[in-house]
Amino acid sequence: MKEILKALVDVIWKMPQGLLVTFKHMFKKPITLDYPKKKEPMAPRFKGLHYLERYEDGSERCVCCGLCAAACPADAVYMEPDENENGERLAKVYEINMLRCIFCGFCEEACPEEAIFLGREYEFATDSREGFIYSKDQLLVPHPRKESAFKRTIRRIRKIYGVEESR
Ligand code: SF4
Numbered sequence: 001m002k003e004i005l006k007a008l009v010d011v012i013w014k015m016p017q018g019l020l021v022t023f024k025h026m027f028k029k030p031i032t033l034d035y036p037k038k039k040e041p042m043a044p045r046f047k048g049l050h051y052l053e054r055y056e057d058g059s060e061r062c063v064c065c066g067l068c069a070a071a072c073p074a075d076a077v078y079m080e081p082d083e084n085e086n087g088e089r090l091a092k093v094y095e096i097n098m099l100r101c102i103f104c105g106f107c108e109e110a111c112p113e114e115a116i117f118l119g120r121e122y123e124f125a126t127d128s129r130e131g132f133i134y135s136k137d138q139l140l141v142p143h144p145r146k147e148s149a150f151k152r153t154i155r156r157i158r159k160i161y162g163v164e165e166s167r
């Protein structure tokens, strides 16, 4: 009987305390975000999903030299070389395993052709291992790019001044 009374007093005493906490938070600004409708701006130096750049004429910049793979501390890059009809070297296979990748950006720094970049995309979750292995076709930027004249100008200015650009 004594225990029951004690439990009853506990409930009567603690319930308003709990409700008071709830009540106080009702008038505070929420710290959660209505994602994906709203998104926090990413840090300027954020490194997201990679992309392979092209020249203005649409040809691939990557010459499959392997320097990015050699620089990669996570052994995430795999490639096989090939030649095009003009005898120019390119990658027949170029894959990045995003499950291994630690998004350090060493591949970007190592590339002598300015072919590989880490973009700003971070929404690439998937439910299969295979879905995280990005092939060359997935990594190559589309040609021609779907962008407005304004965006193209900004991209070129960024390139001139060495500012990281998004895909
Ligand atoms: S960002 Fe780093 S870990 Fe990822 S592929 Fe490039 S070098 Fe490897």
Ligand code: SF4
Pocket (backbone or CB within 6 Å): 061, 062, 063, 064, 065, 066, 067, 068, 069, 079, 110, 111, 112, 113, 114, 115, 116
């Ligand atoms: S992305 Fe750059 S470093 Fe990597 S293989 Fe191609 S040209 Fe070489």
